[in-house]
Amino acid sequence: MMLNIKDLHAKVEEKDILKGLSIEVKPGEVHAIMGPNGSGKSTMGNVLSGRPGYEATAGSVTFKGHDLLEMETEERAREGLFLAFQYPVEIPGVSNMEFLKAAVDAKRKHQGLDEISSVDFLKLARETCKRVNLDASFLKRGVNEGFSGGEKKRNEIMQMMLLEPDLCILDETDSGLDIDALQVVADGVNAMRDGKRSFLVVTHYQRLLDYIVPDYVHVLAGGRIVKSGDKSLALELEAKGYGWLENEVV
Ligand code: ADP
Ligand code: MG
Ligand code: MG
Numbered sequence: 001m002m003l004n005i006k007d008l009h010a011k012v013e014e015k016d017i018l019k020g021l022s023i024e025v026k027p028g029e030v031h032a033i034m035g036p037n038g039s040g041k042s043t044m045g046n047v048l049s050g051r052p053g054y055e056a057t058a059g060s061v062t063f064k065g066h067d068l069l070e071m072e073t074e075e076r077a078r079e080g081l082f083l084a085f086q087y088p089v090e091i092p093g094v095s096n097m098e099f100l101k102a103a104v105d106a107k108r109k110h111q112g113l114d115e116i117s118s119v120d121f122l123k124l125a126r127e128t129c130k131r132v133n134l135d136a137s138f139l140k141r142g143v144n145e146g147f148s149g150g151e152k153k154r155n156e157i158m159q160m161m162l163l164e165p166d167l168c169i170l171d172e173t174d175s176g177l178d179i180d181a182l183q184v185v186a187d188g189v190n191a192m193r194d195g196k197r198s199f200l201v202v203t204h205y206q207r208l209l210d211y212i213v214p215d216y217v218h219v220l221a222g223g224r225i226v227k228s229g230d231k232s233l234a235l236e237l238e239a240k241g242y243g244w245l246e247n248e249v250v
Pocket of ligand 3 (some may be wrong): 041042043171
C-alpha cells in the first residue's frame with residue numbers, strides 16, 4: 001500500500017475539519033478528490049504533508065508502511081511525499097537552481113547517494129525546463145520571485161519531475177488556471193505515471209480529469225469521503241453538483 005488513511009480526524013485553529021476520512025491508495029493509482037468549497041480538501045493535503053497548525057487528533061496514516069503522522073515534514077518529503085502547492089518562502093539571494101539542487105541533494109543523501117555535480121544538475125534542470133516549457137533563465141531567478149500563475153504551475157511540475165516522488169499530492173485551488181497551465185499539469189502527471197508512482201489530485205474541475213484520467217474519484221464533504229467511484233462520478237458531479245450527496249453514506 002502506498003498510502004492508507006484510516007478514520008483520520010484533524011483540526012485547524014481549534015476547529016474540527018476532518019471527521020473520519022479514509023482512503024487507500026495503491027502504488028500506481030491516481031485518485032481524484034473533489035468536493036464543495038470548505039469541505040477539507042486542502043486541509044487533508046496540509047495534514048498529510050505535516051504543515052504546522054494542522055493537527056491530526058485521531059485515526060492513522062501510513063505511507064509506504066511508515067507511520068506518517070510521526071514523521072517530521074522534511075522527513076515526509078525525503079521519504080517521497082510531494083505536495084505541489086507547497087511553496088518555499090521567498091529566500092533572498094537563493095536562486096531557483098540552488099533551491100532545486102538542495103532539494104534533490106537532500107533526497108539523494110537520504111538514499112545514501114552523493115550530491116549531484118553542478119554540471120550534471122544544470123544539464124538535468126535545463127532538460128526539465130524544456131519539458132515544462134519554462135525558459136532556462138528561470139533557473140537563475142530568485143526563489144518565488146515574481147511568478148505568474150502559469151510559471152507557478154510549471155515550477156511545481158518541474159520540482160515534481162526532478163524529485164521523482166513516490167506519492168504526489170496536487171491541490172488545484174487556482175480557479176484562474178488557464179487551459180495552457182492545466183495542460184502543463186496534466187502532461188506532467190501523465191509523463192510521470194509509471195505504474196508505481198501514486199497521485200492524489202484535488203480539483204474542483206471535472207475538466208482537469210479529461211486530461212488526467214483517474215482510477216478513482218472521491219467526494220469529500222464535511223470532512224469525510226461521502227462517495228467514491230470511477231471517473232464517471234466526476235461527470236455525474238459536473239452535471240448534478242454536490243447537493244444530492246448530502247444524505248449519502250459511504
Ligand atoms: P477546501 O480545500 O475543501 O475548500 P479547506 O481545507 O481549505 O477546504 O477548508 C476547510 C475548513 O477549514 C474551512 O472552514 C476553512 O475555513 C478552515 N481552514 C482551513 N485552513 C485554515 C486555517 N489555516 N485557519 C483557519 N481555518 C482554516
Ligand atoms: Mg477552498
Ligand atoms: Mg482547497
